[in-house]
Amino acid sequence: METNLNIFLAIVIGVLALVFAIIAIYHKKLSIAIIASGAVSLMASILFLLLAAPDVAMTEAAIGSGLSVIIFFYALSKIRKQHD
Amino acid sequence: MIKKLIFLALIAGVGYMFWTGLAEYKAAESLNRISSYYAQDGLKEVGAANLVTAVVVTYRGLDTLGEVSILFLTASILGFFLVSGKEPKIPLQDSSEILKTASKLLEPIILLFGIYVFINGHLTPGGGFQGGAILASALILAYLANPNEGINKSIFRITESISGVVFVIIGILGIVLAGGFLDNRLIPVGSIGDLISAGIIPIIYIFVGMKVGAELSSIVTNLKHSPKNNVE
Numbered sequence: 001m002e003t004n005l006n007i008f009l010a011i012v013i014g015v016l017a018l019v020f021a022i023i024a025i026y027h028k029k030l031s032i033a034i035i036a037s038g039a040v041s042l043m044a045s046i047l048f049l050l051l052a053a054p055d056v057a058m059t060e061a062a063i064g065s066g067l068s069v070i071i072f073f074y075a076l077s078k079i080r081k082q083h084d
Numbered sequence: 085m086i087k088k089l090i091f092l093a094l095i096a097g098v099g100y101m102f103w104t105g106l107a108e109y110k111a112a113e114s115l116n117r118i119s120s121y122y123a124q125d126g127l128k129e130v131g132a133a134n135l136v137t138a139v140v141v142t143y144r145g146l147d148t149l150g151e152v153s154i155l156f157l158t159a160s161i162l163g164f165f166l167v168s169g170k171e172p173k174i175p176l177q178d179s180s181e182i183l184k185t186a187s188k189l190l191e192p193i194i195l196l197f198g199i200y201v202f203i204n205g206h207l208t209p210g211g212g213f214q215g216g217a218i219l220a221s222a223l224i225l226a227y228l229a230n231p232n233e234g235i236n237k238s239i240f241r242i243t244e245s246i247s248g249v250v251f252v253i254i255g256i257l258g259i260v261l262a263g264g265f266l267d268n269r270l271i272p273v274g275s276i277g278d279l280i281s282a283g284i285i286p287i288i289y290i291f292v293g294m295k296v297g298a299e300l301s302s303i304v305t306n307l308k309h310s311p312k313n314n315v316e
Contacts, residue, residue, distance in 0.1 A: 054209035062217035
């Protein structure tokens with residue numbers, strides 16, 4: 001029963017990650033695309049946790065969905081100010 | 085049109101390659117020789133309750149040193165290209181009172197949690213990289229709350245250099261006094277599960293955590309301080 005629930009959760013999270021990835025590629029607003037790419041990392045970290053790899057999940061959550069999003073936003077703000 | 089066809093053929097080819105790999109894939113029934121050695125003898129040999137740490141720091145310690153060096157290279161290249169010029173003359177808009185108050189409350193807790201994660205790396209999931217990233221995220225929160233203040237970058241440079249040098253010195257001491265580079269039997273292994281146990285793993289992870297935290301913080305600080313028209 002518990003394994004069935006885990007598989008169901010994994011499929012839901014995988015589909016969500018795909019949806020976020022498509023948003024990240026095709027959305028016209030760059031800020032929303034950056035947030036969506038961070039959400040892909042968040043989904044991946046939940047998947048790692050389900051696969052019993054908490055060490056990898058922590059790295060993915062801290063660096064993939066935390067720091068890299070902030071760095072993308074810094075870069076985006078620099079590009080915008082240059083355009084104005 | 086021909087371009088599109090070529091692209092489609094390329095995608096189909098790559099897909100076929102992956103499909104053949106996937107079709108032949110069979111999950112391993114048992115651990116192979118090296119992983120069963122880690123699983124059976126790792127706990128006794130290294131004394132780390134978290135076996136992942138034993139593999140990352142002791143058996144594959146050289147890889148960890150390489151990863152930290154790559155991160156250092158990235159941070160230095162960013163520091164090279166994002167030359168910090170004059171401070172922006174027009175002060176940025178102040179952040180909201182809620183963010184300021186919350187950051188004052190949360191920063192010490194986040195810093196403490198980061199230190200907990202890398203000091204307990206040999207007992208619970210986590211370690212130097214994760215703890216360092218959490219330390220850097222506390223710094224980002226501070227920057228978001230006080231956009232007009234900055235931290236002297238030399239503190240990151242000094243912390244980073246000292247931790248890197250100590251990491252390598254501990255590794256070389258392993259060659260001289262114990263079995264090899266980064267051997268953790270430099271000091272007694274101690275009893276499994278104690279905070280001070282697993283040989284030199286906690287010491288190495290403290291320095292890795294400080295190094296990674298300083299590197300990521302210096303990347304963020306460089307990005308924050310670089311003049312607006314300096315990115316080409």
